Amino acid sequence: MKARNRIFSRIGWLLALSAVLIPARLAFAQEDNRVPTAFMGAFFLIFCIFFLVMYVYHALALQTIATKTNTENPWFAWIPILNIILMLNIAKKPIWWIVLFLIPLANIVIYVILWMGIAEARNKPNWWGILTIVPVANLIVPGYLAWSD
Numbered sequence: 271m272k273a274r275n276r277i278f279s280r281i282g283w284l285l286a287l288s289a290v291l292i293p294a295r296l297a298f299a300q301e302d303n304r305v306p307t308a309f310m311g312a313f314f315l316i317f318c319i320f321f322l323v324m325y326v327y328h329a330l331a332l333q334t335i336a337t338k339t340n341t342e343n344p345w346f347a348w349i350p351i352l353n354i355i356l357m358l359n360i361a362k363k364p365i366w367w368i369v370l371f372l373i374p375l376a377n378i379v380i381y382v383i384l385w386m387g388i389a390e391a392r393n394k395p396n397w398w399g400i401l402t403i404v405p406v407a408n409l410i411v412p413g414y415l416a417w418s419d
Contacts, residue, residue, distance in 0.1 A: 306330070324409075331412035336360055339391045350395070361387025378403065389415055 329347045336344035339360050346356035354368055360383050372378045386399030392415050402406040 327409075328412055332356060334416035335388060335392060335412070352388035357384050357388060360391050361385075362391065363387055385411065394418075 332347035332353060333344045335341075336347060336356055336359075341356065341360050343352075343356065346352035351368075354371060355365065356366055358365055363384060367380060367384075371377045382399055382402055384399070385402045386396040389396050389398040394415060398411055398415060401411050
């Protein structure tokens, strides 16, 4: 009787183990998911490079604007939260406006007003700040305000 129970017990374990391993083996047997994974990895790499280039461009432009307007600590342009404080200092806006950047739709309006103030600090028309809501122009505005005469 004990031998018979051992046989059924071993058969039960083998059935349970096969029920777990066979679907797992079938799931890992699919090798056609390599191409989409490679494309996603390449896309992510290109996105990271593009983001890094845009970050460096924006930081250089903001640092140049701060230097030309004689604002203290132009190196704040390279640090994520401090660059907003630097922009507030350049535009001569109160520091508590940083709280307004946390309000979802108000931050867009405050961002435009801030760039309008930065344009005025560089002796440019303030409508250059309004261009920051235009998709491609928002890439041009910081460079224009930084490196134009």
